[in-house]
Amino acid sequence: xxxxxxxxxxxxxxxxxxxxxxxxxxxxxxxxxxxxxxxxxxxxxxxxxxxxxxxxxxxxxxxxxxxxxxxxxxxxxxxxxxxxxxxxxxxxxxxxxxxxxxxxxxxxxxxxxxxxxxxxxxxxxxxxxxxxxxxxxxxxxxxxxxxxxxxxxxxxxxxxxxxxxxxxxxxxxxxxxxxxxxxxxxxxxxxxxxxxxxxxxxxxxxxxxxxxxxxxxxxxxxxxxxxxxxxxxxxxxxxxxxxxxxxxxxxxxxxxxxxxxxxxxxxxxxxxxxxxxxxxxxxxxxxxxxxxxxxxxxxxxxxxxxxxxxxxxxxxxxxxxxxxxxxxxxxxxxxxxxxxxxxxxxxxxxxxxxxxxxxxxxxxxxxxxxxxxxxxxxxxxxxxxx
Amino acid sequence: xxxxxxxxxxxxxxxxxxxxxxxxxxxxxxxxxxxxxxxxxxxxxxxxxxxxxxxxxxxxxxxxxxxxxxxxxxxxxxxxxxxxxxxxxxxxxxxxxxxxxxxxxxxxxxxxxxxxxxxxxxxxxxxxxxxxxxxxxxxxxxxxxxxxxxxxxxxxxxxxxxxxxxxxxxxxxxxxxxxxxxxxxxxxxxxxxxxxxxxxxxxxxxxxxxxxxxxxxxxxxxxxxxxxxxxxxxxxxxxxxxxxxxxxxxxxxxxxxxxxxxxxxxxxxxxxxxxxxxxxxxxxxxxxxxxxxxxxxxxxxxxxxxxxxxxxxxxxxxxxxxxx
Numbered sequence: 004x005x006x007x008x009x010x011x012x013x014x015x016x017x018x019x020x021x022x023x024x025x026x027x028x029x030x031x032x033x034x035x036x037x038x039x040x041x042x043x044x045x046x047x048x049x050x051x052x053x054x055x056x057x058x059x060x061x062x063x064x065x066x067x068x069x070x071x072x073x074x075x076x077x078x079x080x081x082x083x084x085x086x087x088x089x090x091x092x093x094x095x096x097x098x099x100x101x102x103x104x105x106x107x108x109x110x111x112x113x114x115x116x117x118x119x120x121x122x123x124x125x126x127x128x129x130x131x132x133x134x135x136x137x138x139x140x141x142x143x144x145x146x147x148x149x150x151x152x153x154x155x156x157x158x159x160x161x162x163x164x165x166x167x168x169x170x171x172x173x174x175x176x177x178x179x180x181x182x183x184x185x186x187x188x189x190x191x192x193x194x195x196x197x198x199x200x201x202x203x204x205x206x207x208x209x210x211x212x213x214x215x216x217x218x219x220x221x222x223x224x225x226x227x228x229x230x231x232x233x234x235x236x237x238x239x240x241x242x243x244x245x246x247x248x249x250x251x252x253x254x255x256x257x258x259x260x261x262x263x264x265x266x267x268x269x270x271x272x273x274x275x276x277x278x279x280x281x282x283x284x285x286x287x288x289x290x291x292x293x294x295x296x297x298x299x300x301x302x303x304x305x306x307x308x309x310x311x312x313x314x315x316x317x318x319x320x321x322x323x324x325x326x327x328x329x330x331x332x333x334x335x336x337x338x339x340x341x342x343x344x345x346x347x348x349x350x351x352x353x354x355x356x357x358x359x360x361x362x363x364x365x366x367x368x369x370x371x372x373x374x375x376x377x378x379x380x381x382x383x384x385x386x387x388x389x
Numbered sequence: 390x391x392x393x394x395x396x397x398x399x400x401x402x403x404x405x406x407x408x409x410x411x412x413x414x415x416x417x418x419x420x421x422x423x424x425x426x427x428x429x430x431x432x433x434x435x436x437x438x439x440x441x442x443x444x445x446x447x448x449x450x451x452x453x454x455x456x457x458x459x460x461x462x463x464x465x466x467x468x469x470x471x472x473x474x475x476x477x478x479x480x481x482x483x484x485x486x487x488x489x490x491x492x493x494x495x496x497x498x499x500x501x502x503x504x505x506x507x508x509x510x511x512x513x514x515x516x517x518x519x520x521x522x523x524x525x526x527x528x529x530x531x532x533x534x535x536x537x538x539x540x541x542x543x544x545x546x547x548x549x550x551x552x553x554x555x556x557x558x559x560x561x562x563x564x565x566x567x568x569x570x571x572x573x574x575x576x577x578x579x580x581x582x583x584x585x586x587x588x589x590x591x592x593x594x595x596x597x598x599x600x601x602x603x604x605x606x607x608x609x610x611x612x613x614x615x616x617x618x619x620x621x622x623x624x625x626x627x628x629x630x631x632x633x634x635x636x637x638x639x640x641x642x643x644x645x646x647x648x649x650x651x652x653x654x655x656x657x658x659x660x661x662x663x664x665x666x667x668x669x670x671x672x673x674x675x676x677x678x679x680x681x682x683x684x685x686x687x688x689x690x691x692x693x694x695x696x697x698x699x700x701x702x703x704x705x706x707x708x709x710x711x712x713x
Contacts (some may be wrong), residue, residue, distance in 0.1 A: 141481065187450060
């Protein structure tokens, strides 16, 4: 399997569903679709559509001043849903800050994600509930964490034979982008992973743009080719083809779980929207640049296939639109109702154990704030220990 | 009680950690087969295996970053950075990730990794091998920073660092690795985050840590010839700093000298001077005086003796304090 995957990486891009919705066959990866039935295919589409609707609602919330910032993912839904749906619940995921679609596949509730962008939390959700780590804002800093986590997994699984590894093994996924592929920590994470043969899948969404800088500035060769330099398989996949992404990621995860070591996947996709809501893509790319990617839209592609094969009818798409609007309304309602954070919570979360400076500064802060209390509360607070 | 060098005490402390905590492991450059360039981990790979004592690829961000990842999986990594000046490729991981994991997770979990760093000069070495970067870490909330000055503290403080649920930067005064002392392996040393008065006195206080504790003690001894009875505080912990002990001493003596090898500008000494002026202003008979490195990259070995605080510089500082 390894040799095939490596051979694929250098020249080709795995594609199982063409932009016209035509299903292709691939001896290596098509078998992973054998068990994907109509319901799961509709589920893929539903995940992508809901993710896009969420993305639109969050963008609107930012425009309305309810979020400090939003990081759109439009165009990357297939790469995210396809890879996320390939993981098992026991696998552990290290996302970048744009993995809202992967989060959906890990059952992270959409409103929770907005806590980060509404200035309420730097973590958003509890990673231990769904094995989906917090967003990391420093590019590529999460990459060695993923490798290290996988090294921990190896130690937990010490002594397991191949059969048990294949059946019960855990894999780790490290998401990153074409921009962060240039960071030193990406390199180091791959060196450590190769050195330890750690069960980690490096999943790159090459969305062609690092804010304003095109891919060619980061690399002169497909990123998947770099895997050969580390000594593990690298696979280039059509990132707007959810079936190919799903199949390739399934293969990679099974390879990693069963003791085969790391895999690098480069999903070719396109950031159809801005880098963030603070970005202005008209400064660095034109509608002519964007135009070729329109017909490659991952949702259109799967919709064509579902309709052509009679796997989804008009009612399905109509109901999905209704469900999307309901989800968006709930996201908005819950996001606007988040409890406000307090600075006291910030004091409490710096250290696990008692810390004299934290205690001293928190006491100062309380006294200072109490000085602004009105006359009635001041009377009460005068009784507090100083 | 056993007499051993600080290097042996650290090694014995790490061995005890590996014996008692099955989730603990060591990772770093050359720490396995070689036993570390200072032989602190000598013999540990042979006794605990390559899963517990990991010879890592040569990459500091990778060492710290994978340690964070292993910590998130429930392990207790103790990472070794080979020399002080080589920690900076890992600085991003320490300051933006390790220090902030607990705050980012809203207190749900942290990454209690221990990072061991041999530090300080006076060993006649080449560039990047003699630095004291502790203030750069002390400015980062979320980290704890401790540094032993003697074998007994070294033996116990490394164990306390691993037991601590916060990340700890553990600075080892490399020129004191061969300092011998008594180690009591049955009675734990005091809390690693507290200071210790290592010489009681009444006339002035010298506060210091790590490699300069023996220098401060020698200066205090020399000062007796001038009829001065000097108190010496081994801070032991640089973040947090045990200000209660320092302030109580200053309230008794009225004079404070703070000394460290690191440059004085923006350093730990300045922080101590400011805090003491806030809490014990009326007790001070003279300004707090800092004795430390100059504002320059650590100088070449041939002139480092002129750069480093020594007994004479401390006696000079005491003179200035008493003359004020």
